[in-house]
Amino acid sequence: MSESGRNAYITGGASGIGRAVAQMLIDKGAKVFIADCDLKGAEAFAAELNKNGRVAFASQVDVMDWEQQLSAFKQAVDEFGRIDYVYPIAGIGERAWLPNDPKAKEFVKPDLTVLDADLTGVLWTVSLALQQFRRQEKSKHGFRGKIGCVASVCGFYCVPSLPIYTAAKHAVNGFVRSYGKYLPEEGITMNAVSPNVIRTNISTGAFYDSLDEQGLLTPMDGLIKAFESMLGSSDVSGEIFEVPPKGSYKIRAAPEYLDEPSERLCQLLERRSHHLHEPK
Template sequence: MRLENQVAFITGAASGIGRAIADRFAREGAKIVVADLNQATADKAAAEIEAAGGKAMGIAVDVSNEEQVEAAVAAAVDRFGTVDILISNAGIQIVKPVDEFSFADWKKMLAVHLDGAFLTTRACLKPMYAQNRGCIIYMGSVHSHEASKLKAPYVTAKHGLMGLCKVVAKEGAAHNVRANVVCPGYVLTPLVEKQIPEQAKTLGISEEAVVRDVMLRETVDGQFTTEADIAEVALLFASFDSNALTGQSLIASHGWFMN
């Protein structure tokens, strides 16, 4: 097993992409910290992972809250001894044109995506540096390289993760800590499903047109990327053994964006 006895701290791991990564990593022998906003859903996901033969614990954490992040990582270290892998995955989405975005919503988006990535990174680097080993994976997006209408703070945050990743890769190298970004295309998670009627209303088109002409128009085959696809890319980064693969981004989007 490629991740045997490694401890993976995964934010937003109770559902969607985070849960798919948690399940995949557990099958590879990792001990999973299901870090999510709600304790009950985190505990439920952890229990299901354990019922399938894995090892897991649930932790409630608001990734934009400094004290909660520090406490959550400390609890993970207390339970499992360390943190070897951080998956910074927690995210939210609000879609509006720039001229209609409230400053409060702008700050909320950046707090979850960027502040959350910074706070969890800083907290997890402590045990990683102490053991001279670690891997940080940020959940970016095609929007780390590209832009779409109605998503100003999301696109801004996903671009920002690229910069954070590169700095962490350079600083972490002396401690054998790698940092990379996974960049999914549209994955049919609850977050994306919620956007379909919202974009249809804002753009004045049907929901079918949002999927066909907005979300999947630039793909090579008109297909959504799957949660399993992204879990495999994350596993590649997590299981890579050297600093040859650090400070990089890998796009999985059915060809929507090509580097």
């Protein structure tokens, strides 16, 4: 399927998953705007993509800084006019959020940088996408725009030593599963891809090598196939695509309701709050 004439905005697009998504879109004929904290890396990748014509643009952005996010997104709008796809991919791995020091005399403020990058940063990117999409006419496929988030295997399962990263990814999954079911009313879709472990810059080469030796490393092409399935005329929204080490991606169903009253209650809550998202 050709994506000629389509434009995409990607955070974390200079490396890892973001880079692979950008390359996939370029190969299909789209243009991309690469927003990354590594400006040199983003510019070098854009230059590589532009060897046969201007199809890629780059800007520096720290997704934890709203003003930087706003500035980069405005640049993309200025370059493209219309943006069809937005991918909030930039993120970081777990770090020590609270010192374990029984001898400490004072209380310390916890380090919630992982939440700032992997949750708040994602929500900021999504908010920019939605505001732009709502100003655009629908495409020939009937959409104003599409959002593809990245969650994680930690968005399904619980890893005891990764509490903040796990909390962030569970939150991303919950956000996509809820808001992603509303957005089609506005001609917008939003899904998330949750890979097991992909070789990126989040961890060390030695760790990835050990997983690869055990057959536990998820290949990038499996992840990209999940993203490809959301392009063009796909009306899938509010879904989480898990990508395992072996085999193809699979859409994971949300947890079942405990019983009929629980399901009915959630339906009533949805109706009660629907007005919060309606056009003014």
